[in-house]
Amino acid sequence: MRRPSSVPRGPNKVSLDDEIARLRDLDLHGLRARWQSMLRHQPPSHLPRHLLFAVLAYRLQADELGDLDPATARLLRRIATAGGTLGASRLTEEFGRRRAEFKPGTILMREWNAQAYRVMVVDDGFAWNGKTYDSLSKVAFAITGTNWNGPRFFGLRDKISPEARS
Numbered sequence: 001m002r003r004p005s006s007v008p009r010g011p012n013k014v015s016l017d018d019e020i021a022r023l024r025d026l027d028l029h030g031l032r033a034r035w036q037s038m039l040r041h042q043p044p045s046h047l048p049r050h051l052l053f054a055v056l057a058y059r060l061q062a063d064e065l066g067d068l069d070p071a072t073a074r075l076l077r078r079i080a081t082a083g084g085t086l087g088a089s090r091l092t093e094e095f096g097r098r099r100a101e102f103k104p105g106t107i108l109m110r111e112w113n114a115q116a117y118r119v120m121v122v123d124d125g126f127a128w129n130g131k132t133y134d135s136l137s138k139v140a141f142a143i144t145g146t147n148w149n150g151p152r153f154f155g156l157r158d159k160i161s162p163e164a165r166s
Helices: 016-025 028-039 049-065 070-082 085-101 136-144
Strands: 107-112 115-122 125-128 131-133
Touching: 016 028, 016 049, 028 049, 070 085, 107 136, 115 136, 125 136, 131 136
Parallel strands: none
Antiparallel strands: 107 115, 115 125, 125 131
C-alpha cells in the first residue's frame, strides 16, 4: 500500500531525480529544514548530514515508488533487535526460506487434540481463526498454548534424530 506523498505534486510536478538532486545541494541546516517540512517533526539532533540526506532520499523514493512490503519491514525490525550478525543472518535465511516454500493461498493442515486446524498462507504471514500471524510458531502457540517450532508443528521440518541431538 502506498503512503500519501509528502512531496507536493501537481501541475509543476518535479521529477524524483530532480528532488534528490535538490537534497544533495542542501547543507546540514537546509536538510534539517526539509526534514521538518516533509516529516512534520524535528530531525534527531545527532544525525549527520549524510544520514539526513539518506533518510530524506529514501522517503522521497518510497512516496513516489512505494514503500517496503509489511513482511520485509517486520524482518528489518526483527534484525534491528536481534543483536548481532549471527541473529540477523538466521532471520534472513528463515525469511527467504519461508518466502520460497509458501505461496499465498497455500493451506497448511494439522490435527491437534482430535481437532483439525487449517492455516492459510497470506501475503502478510499466516491466517488462522480470523487473525493474521507473522510466523507459524505464533499460530502453533495460539492453537496449543505452548511454544512450538511452527514449521515442525505443521510437519514441515524433519524431527531431530537421536544422533543429531548428541
